[in-house]
Amino acid sequence: MTYRTIVFAYDGSAEGQAALAEGIELARLVGARCHLLAVMAVPREAKYAQVVVPEDCLDEDCARTHRILQEGIERFKDAGLEVDGVIRVGEAAPVIGEYAAEVEADLVVVGHRRRGPLDRWWHGSVGHSLLDSLPCSLLVAMPRSEEANG
Template identity: 40%
Template sequence: MELFSRILLCYDGSREGRRALRLGADLAQRLGAETHLLAVLDNAYWIRGYDAAVMEATLVEEQSAREILREGVEKLETRGVNATGHFATGSPIDQIARMADRIRADLIVVGHKRCGLLARWWAGQGHGLLLDKVSCSVLVAVDTGEGPPHE
């Protein structure tokens, strides 16, 4: 068995996501790994209401998330990496863990933006929880915010 033969890249189109995509693509190419790309539409804030305005916003957000996924797959192809795209709706941490289990990933690659403790608490970010939900390695691509975004 090769080290990291099946990689799950998580992509949201953000600066941090682009860095994770680039690093994950480089790693997948070097290892010749089977590559999967996951885009997750986080529905936590709109799941409570179902009026017409919320439904319309939901459709727009879903179209945007699917476009981000398509864009990510295309970027991988231009780097010589053939990837299978996956789209999910729900908590990103839960969906990443489910997909990693489903495809039996050896490695998950995610992006991370540094922020203060108060900002992390306020936003409800629980990146550490991902580590408790998966049984494979996780590579966290940290964007320092210096220089141009990585494509």
């Protein structure tokens, strides 16, 4: 399989940064087109109730997501790669799947956050949710033991 187009789902976390580093190296090796996706989650208040979320809350979330996206773009530039960066709003797994289909991705790269079974059941897993919905391959980058412990 040749990876011509790679989508990087990036949240700025330590796990996301490790996945970005691993994916950038792969993209460089195969000469892939790169797309960096930052997903701005729907605020919890708006998901579960008929509540108007204050505008300053949305502005803070938007500014934080924009900073995360810019940080990721800089990592690509530092590696000598071009990347298209985009912010989308919604639940991470469906948004990632839709964007991967839109850009006709061959691969999606995500990081893995180690959690216990109860926490994973309660909060869900983006990687697990993507397995059944992606139109392409999925690389779940695992943190190295020193990264996970340190």
